[in-house]
Amino acid sequence: MVTVVILGAGNIAQHFYTVFQNTESIQVVQVYNRSEKALQYFNAVHTTTNLKDIVEAAVYIIAVADDAIASISNKIPFTDRFVVHTSGSASMHVLHKKNRRGVFYPLQTFTKGTQVDFATIPLCLEAADKTDFKLLHSMAAAIGSTSYRISSEQRRALHVSAVFVNNFSNHLYRIAHEICEANNVPFKILNPLIQETANKLNTLTPYMAQTGPAKRGDEKTINDHIAKLEKDIHKEIYTLLTQSIGKTYGREEL
Amino acid sequence: MVTVVILGAGNIAQHFYTVFQNTESIQVVQVYNRSEKALQYFNAVHTTTNLKDIVEAAVYIIAVADDAIASISNKIPFTDRFVVHTSGSASMHVLHKKNRRGVFYPLQTFTKGTQVDFATIPLCLEAADKTDFKLLHSMAAAIGSTSYRISSEQRRALHVSAVFVNNFSNHLYRIAHEICEANNVPFKILNPLIQETANKLNTLTPYMAQTGPAKRGDEKTINDHIAKLEKDIHKEIYTLLTQSIGKTYGREEL
Numbered sequence: 001m002v003t004v005v006i007l008g009a010g011n012i013a014q015h016f017y018t019v020f021q022n023t024e025s026i027q028v029v030q031v032y033n034r035s036e037k038a039l040q041y042f043n044a045v046h047t048t049t050n051l052k053d054i055v056e057a058a059v060y061i062i063a064v065a066d067d068a069i070a071s072i073s074n075k076i077p078f079t080d081r082f083v084v085h086t087s088g089s090a091s092m093h094v095l096h097k098k099n100r101r102g103v104f105y106p107l108q109t110f111t112k113g114t115q116v117d118f119a120t121i122p123l124c125l126e127a128a129d130k131t132d133f134k135l136l137h138s139m140a141a142a143i144g145s146t147s148y149r150i151s152s153e154q155r156r157a158l159h160v161s162a163v164f165v166n167n168f169s170n171h172l173y174r175i176a177h178e179i180c181e182a183n184n185v186p187f188k189i190l191n192p193l194i195q196e197t198a199n200k201l202n203t204l205t206p207y208m209a210q211t212g213p214a215k216r217g218d219e220k221t222i223n224d225h226i227a228k229l230e231k232d233i234h235k236e237i238y239t240l241l242t243q244s245i246g247k248t249y250g251r252e253e254l
Numbered sequence: 255m256v257t258v259v260i261l262g263a264g265n266i267a268q269h270f271y272t273v274f275q276n277t278e279s280i281q282v283v284q285v286y287n288r289s290e291k292a293l294q295y296f297n298a299v300h301t302t303t304n305l306k307d308i309v310e311a312a313v314y315i316i317a318v319a320d321d322a323i324a325s326i327s328n329k330i331p332f333t334d335r336f337v338v339h340t341s342g343s344a345s346m347h348v349l350h351k352k353n354r355r356g357v358f359y360p361l362q363t364f365t366k367g368t369q370v371d372f373a374t375i376p377l378c379l380e381a382a383d384k385t386d387f388k389l390l391h392s393m394a395a396a397i398g399s400t401s402y403r404i405s406s407e408q409r410r411a412l413h414v415s416a417v418f419v420n421n422f423s424n425h426l427y428r429i430a431h432e433i434c435e436a437n438n439v440p441f442k443i444l445n446p447l448i449q450e451t452a453n454k455l456n457t458l459t460p461y462m463a464q465t466g467p468a469k470r471g472d473e474k475t476i477n478d479h480i481a482k483l484e485k486d487i488h489k490e491i492y493t494l495l496t497q498s499i500g501k502t503y504g505r506e507e508l
Contacts, residue, residue: 066475089475107443109450109465111458120450122443148443157437158444160479160492161430165444166451167466168495169423174460174502176415183411189361189376189402190412190419191455196363196374197420198452201445204365206428211363212421221320221343225414233498238414240494241422244487248428 002139005030005054007072008063009038011110012086016061017042019118025142030055052077059084059135061104062095070094082132088159091152092126102127104136105155106145109166119144124155175234182230207248214245256393259284259308261326262317263292265364266340270315271296273372279396284309306331313338313389315358316349324348336386342413345406346380356381358390359409360399363420373398378409429488436484461502468499 004026006013013031020026021044031042032054039047048054054076060083062069069085073096076083083095084102095101103126110116123140125147127133133149140147150158173194180187200209213221222242229235258280260267267285274280275298285296286308293301302308308330314337316323323339327350330337337349338356349355357380364370377394379401381387387403394401404412427448434441454463467475476496483489 066472089478108447109454111454111463114457120446122446124443148440150439154437154439156478156482157433158439160482161433161439161444162447163466163468163479163492164426164430164433165448167464167468167499168426168491169448169451170454170460170463170465171468171495171499171502172418172422172426173455174464175498176418177460179411179415179418183408185404185408185412185415186402187459189378190415192374192376193362193416194419194423194452194455197423198448200363200365200424201427201448203368205441206424206431209365209424210421210428211424212417214417214421214425224343224410225417228410228414233494233501237422237494237498238417240487240491241425244429244491245421245425247487248425 002026002059002135002142003029003057005032005057005060006042006063007032007054007060009033009035009041010063010065011112012106013061013063014041014112015106015110015116016063016086017045018115019143023142026139029057051075054078056081058082059102059139060099061086066090070096073099082127082129082135084127084136088124088155088162091156092128093152100127100129100132102129102132102136103150103152103155104139105150107158107162117144121145123147124150124158126150126152126155172237175237178231179229179234210245210249212245214242215249217246217249217251256280256313256389256396257283257311259286259311259314260296260317261286261308261314263287263289263295264317264319265366266360267315267317268295268366269360269364269370270317270340271299272369273397277396280393283311305329308332310335312336313356313393314353315340320344324350327353336381336383336389338381338390342378342416343410345410346382347406354381354383354386356383356386356390357404357406357409358393359404361412361416371398375399377401378404378412380404380406380409426491429491432485433483433488464499464503466499468496469503471500471503471505 020028030046033039062085066087079098083099084104092103105124106121108121123145125136177187274282284300287293316339320341333352337353338358346355346357359378360375362375377399379390431441
């Protein structure tokens with residue numbers, strides 16, 4: 001049985017709490033949070049708002065905003081235990097060195113209140129100590145996740161990549177939504193195309209999957225599209241991404 | 255029984271041919287193409303390379319490159335029949351007016367050699383004549399597609415939107431692939447995130463689904479990310495999309 005204390009009460013803390021509660025080999029023994037209110041969610045375990053009351057456990061999971069990780073790991077009153085954070089962008093070394101350090105980063109976008117299937121979520125693991133790494137690996141396996149040994153530097157690269165494929169792709173969906181609304185077209189017509197664009201990566205690299213006027217160098221369609229766009233920033237985004245696709249396929253200028 | 259002649263032998267022509275062959279109420283009676291070679295695919299029906307040999311049918315589907323539609327519809331030797339094209343960006347009026355005109359546009363990305371499920375593909379229909387429109391509607395229903403009445407102007411908006419959600423999203427996947435390769439991280443780790451980003455649109459609008467440093471206005475992470483990117487054009491894309499997300503959530507400048 002791996003005993004766990006979770007520090008933090010937000011989205012990630014809740015998702016880990018829920019999946020650990022459903023895992024026989026992992027036991028959440030306590031949840032800490034600065035404020036009482038957010039602790040209501042964790043009604044099946046002992047909770048505290050006082051760092052001095054934290055109990056002993058095999059691993060302490062700090063699941064708080066990036067800029068609060070260093071401070072909370074510093075304030076922890078104990079030493080020589082195993083403390084991890086769950087951040088994609090923070091280095092393992094933002095954790096205070098008085099404890100053994102590690103990272104347990106789920107590479108997925110979480111929606112509050114929506115159950116997630118950890119079997120589909122890759123976990124990026126890092127630990128300074130070999131035995132600690134094995135513990136994280138066994139925890140990932142216990143909740144059904146595929147895990148990868150990822151250094152802080154690699155994790156930073158993954159986190160930037162995640163911004164491109166998640167945050168930025170979603171923003172492109174938003175722009176399409178705006179264009180549809182401005183032209184009285186239901187956005188849902190695009191949904192199958194959006195799903196298929198993502199699905200293609202199960203069989204093709206993005207390089208192979210690329211299609212469209214920018215790849216073909218079809219200047220007439222490109223100019224028609226830019227003329228059709230109403231917002232300047234949409235024109236700018238269209239132009240820049242078209243230029244970048246052109247470069248990818250060997251055209252310096254369109 | 256709806257009789258169909260397909261003009262063109264490319265990707266879209268092949269997909270329509272295959273699904274019509276499997277549909278009881280639609281019969282492909284002939285496929286025309288300028289060159290003989292590409293006609294090999296259509297081995298179960300009569301084929302021709304001569305426009306003068308085209309037989310009678312209820313609907314003629316021109317499935318060729320956008321810039322060839324006007325020319326082929328002009329060269330067709332008959333008049334007063336029903337002729338449609340399958341393009342997302344070309345107006346219905348690029349078809350020569352000597353025939354009755356329409357559009358039968360499948361809004362999806364097609365991969366050569368990959369079977370497609372038309373039940374998941376929205377068809378955008380347009381026809382000048384009411385009876386012709388009904389015919390297209392019944393054909394869409396026969397192959398299991400959901401269809402929408404979409405004007406040429408609306409279709410143009412959808413086509414620009416499709417470039418954003420398909421071509422440009424795929425290019426963002428490509429950029430992430432490049433970043434992963436440069437940092438010795440397997441790109442496949444990002445695949446579940448990519449799928450989930452698309453899946454979220456089944457329950458949330460893109461406006462509601464947005465997360466990340468650009469939305470939060472988290473300047474430290476944004477600057478770290480831009481510093482981490484090696485290619486100037488990736489920095490430019492990161493900066494512009496971050497700025498656009500900022501505007502969407504009410505921040506003029508970051």
